[in-house]
Amino acid sequence: MQSQLPEVRISGIGVSPGIALGPIAFRAWATEEPSAEAIAPEQIESEWARLELALEATRQEIRSIQERINNDAGSNRAGIFDAHLLMLEDKSVLKEVRQTLEDKLICVESAFHQVLGRYADALSKIGDAYLSDRSIDIHDVSRRVIRNLAGFGPTPHATEPHVLLAHDLTPSDTATMDRDFVLGFATEVGSPTSHTAIVARSLGIPAVVGLHKLPAAMRWGSTVLLDGYAGLLIANPTAATLASYDEIQAKKAAANTKLAELRDRTSRTSDGRLITLSANIEFLQEMPLVNKNGGAGVGLYRTEFFYLDSNGRLPTEDEQVANYKRVAQECGNSGVIIRTFDLGGDKLFRSQPSDGAEPNPFLGWRGIRVSLDERDIFKTQLRAILRASAKEKVRVMYPMVSALEELLEANRILHECKSELESEDVDFDAEIEVGVMIEVPSAAVIASRLAREVSFFSFGTNDLVQYTLAVDRINEKVAQLYQPAHPAVLGLMKMAIDAGHEQNVWSGVCGEMASDISILPLLIGLGVDELSVGAGQLPMVKFAIRQLDYKRCTELVEEVFTLGEAREIHARSSVIAKDCYPELFN
Numbered sequence: 001m002q003s004q005l006p007e008v009r010i011s012g013i014g015v016s017p018g019i020a021l022g023p024i025a026f027r028a029w030a031t032e033e034p035s036a037e038a039i040a041p042e043q044i045e046s047e048w049a050r051l052e053l054a055l056e057a058t059r060q061e062i063r064s065i066q067e068r069i070n071n072d073a074g075s076n077r078a079g080i081f082d083a084h085l086l087m088l089e090d091k092s093v094l095k096e097v098r099q100t101l102e103d104k105l106i107c108v109e110s111a112f113h114q115v116l117g118r119y120a121d122a123l124s125k126i127g128d129a130y131l132s133d134r135s136i137d138i139h140d141v142s143r144r145v146i147r148n149l150a151g152f153g154p155t156p157h158a159t160e161p162h163v164l165l166a167h168d169l170t171p172s173d174t175a176t177m178d179r180d181f182v183l184g185f186a187t188e189v190g191s192p193t194s195h196t197a198i199v200a201r202s203l204g205i206p207a208v209v210g211l212h213k214l215p216a217a218m219r220w221g222s223t224v225l226l227d228g229y230a231g232l233l234i235a236n237p238t239a240a241t242l243a244s245y246d247e248i249q250a251k252k253a254a255a256n257t258k259l260a261e262l263r264d265r266t267s268r269t270s271d272g273r274l275i276t277l278s279a280n281i282e283f284l285q286e287m288p289l290v291n292k293n294g295g296a297g298v299g300l301y302r303t304e305f306f307y308l309d310s311n312g313r314l315p316t317e318d319e320q321v322a323n324y325k326r327v328a329q330e331c332g333n334s335g336v337i338i339r340t341f342d343l344g345g346d347k348l349f350r351s352q353p354s355d356g357a358e359p360n361p362f363l364g365w366r367g368i369r370v371s372l373d374e375r376d377i378f379k380t381q382l383r384a385i386l387r388a389s390a391k392e393k394v395r396v397m398y399p400m401v402s403a404l405e406e407l408l409e410a411n412r413i414l415h416e417c418k419s420e421l422e423s424e425d426v427d428f429d430a431e432i433e434v435g436v437m438i439e440v441p442s443a444a445v446i447a448s449r450l451a452r453e454v455s456f457f458s459f460g461t462n463d464l465v466q467y468t469l470a471v472d473r474i475n476e477k478v479a480q481l482y483q484p485a486h487p488a489v490l491g492l493m494k495m496a497i498d499a500g501h502e503q504n505v506w507s508g509v510c511g512e513m514a515s516d517i518s519i520l521p522l523l524i525g526l527g528v529d530e531l532s533v534g535a536g537q538l539p540m541v542k543f544a545i546r547q548l549d550y551k552r553c554t555e556l557v558e559e560v561f562t563l564g565e566a567r568e569i570h571a572r573s574s575v576i577a578k579d580c581y582p583e584l585f586n
Contacts, residue, residue: 005222005236010211012186014231015197018206019249020184021242023221025162033117034109034146044101047108051097054148055088061144062088087141093119109149116142136168163224165233184226186211186233201536208233255583259539263294267531267542269524273550276530277542278334280510284323287330289535294542297334297393299532300458300510301327303381304343314377320384328392335393337435337458337532338385340378342367342399367400367437372409382417389429397435397458402442407453438496438507439463447496451503457496458532461511465489483566484513485573490522490560497527508532517544517584521576522560522569525553540584547580 039047062084087093093115100111120138164185182205190197190209200207206228225234225245229252234241267277278299279290290298301324315323328336343366371378385396398410411434421428434453438444439460447457461484466472468489471481483489497507508530509523515533517540523531524545533541556576560569578585 007238007241008235010233010235012208012211012231012233013191014207014228015190015209016200016205016207016228018184018204018228019245019252020163020206020226020228021237021245022161022163022183022223024165024224025160026165034107034113036104036106036110039105039107041105044105047101048098050149051108051112051145054145057148058141058144059085059088061148083137084141087116087138088145109146112145112149113142163226165224184208184228186226188212201534251583255543258583259543262539262542262546263292265294265542265546267296267545269545269548269550269553271549271551273524275524275528275545276508277538277545278337278508278530278532279535279538280532281327281535284326284330286535287327290538291330293535293538295334295535295538297331298327298336299508299530300397301336301338302342303338304341314380317380317384317387320381321387324385324388324394325392328388328394331393333393335395337395337397338388339397339399339437340368340371340381340385343370368398368406368410369400371398372406372413375413378410378413379417382414383421386414386417386421386428386432387426389432390427394429395433395435395456397437397456399437399460400439400463401436401450402440404446404449404453407436407450411453438493439467439511441468441492444492444496448499448502451500451505454505456505456530457500457507458530459493459496459507459509459511459513459528461489461493461509461513464492464511465513468492483570484516485519485522485560485570486566487561487564487569490526490557490569494526494557494561501527506530515541517541517581518574518577519570520544520573521548521553521556521580522573524548524550525555525557527554544577544581544584548576549580552576 096115097108097111100106100115101108104111116138120135120142161181161183163183165187166185167188168190169185169187184206185200186208188211197207197209206226208226208228208231210231211233223236225237225241226232227234227245229248237245266274268274276296276299277294278297279286279293279295280300280302281287281290281298282302287298303320324336324338327338365373371381382396385394388394396414398407401407401410414434418428418430433455435456435458436443436450436454437460438447438457440463443450444464451457465482465484465486469481469483469486471478499505500507506529507527509528510532513519513523514531515537520541531541531545553576556572560572563569563572
């Protein structure tokens, strides 16, 4: 029977598409801090033995999760949990736990919790949304180990169909959800870049995050409707709301049928302009979905996550070669663009003494700045990329370039690596294409000069918007000021794209703007040659491209540059988008 309580709508961020309807179940997400019970010195070894048993039990749990994900049709995310397994083997972490155990003479639960808590806190303070989200992975591992130390074992699961609400969920919480019972989930915190969101998309579980504090209307067992497309949670939906969502479901089903038919079709506008449509990936395990959805290779391989999955241990040259080759082989003739490590200095070297957190990591030691300061690490990666290019289509791209000097020096080091490999009689592509990320306003302004040294530009729009508008993109207090359609952002992009085209340098977009179908007409009108999006978004974006008219999009861009407000520009673009592909909107 439908509840008589009034309908309540809460807006969040849709991170996994789909619609779910059912009763609420709650899950508390917390790693409770174990009490620091004192132990005698003679108990140290027995405490350490307890930890070793708990670590092994946790390994078995995580491997079971991986097996479950691998067996789930269409799922390619089991590799996410390789990082969790590596945390359990990290010698530097275990050494700190042992030292804490001996110095403080406290139970091993508390020692383990304190050490991993410090790492999680450090990651959560990094000025990068993706890296900040990795703190959840550390909490996930910590919680599992502590539960096993206490003899509780894995977390039990509900046995009736429900929509799960929680303050937060860990990746393994998400991965072990029983799809027969969990219809969808919503959390008060989280972001589209969290591993939890990634796993939800992989498993096809509708999900909404960022709901903030849930109101009292959310009672256990009351009916909610979850809209993973629009990022809505609707408590006590009315009959009218349910009827409207039945229509939405029917439209989505029809649209998905159309999308599936596009796998082998080109991403060409209705008047003939070809836009290369590639995928952004973090893990090799994503490639089956890229190919299933018809991606033209990989437009952005974020290699820092290969580094992070090594849990702070820098991968060797041979390990990198093997990884890059496998990705490139999966891409075939379309190839892969490998972005060199884009990490902040506060994460890079766990073995070195810490100088303390950077006061403003957004403007600090990151991207190409780290690579140019740490030449040996940079050269190892460049050598690996070059070696992987011997028989496969591989391109290399530098992140966070803000000055010509950085690009010239990076290319000089690349040339040095080529000379070394030649002297070692090692094969590589001597004409490997080199590109730069345009994510700093200064790079866009000097694009005509940068274009003389590279083959392509790729716009990292997440950072470009942030730096252009001086808006911290993960600060909720200024979130309304983060405007991708701001005329200053579009002006910088147009300047760089035109400068590149004048020198036969093509331009792509690999940030979140590339998958925002409401502003896709703007990107097409600006003259981009390539878009790179998440593997799951490929069919939707391809469909949208094929419905657009390039001439109409260029006229839109000419028009919007006469406007001053981002809101009005976005509205003009949305009108064209909804006119050309209404079935992709609710």
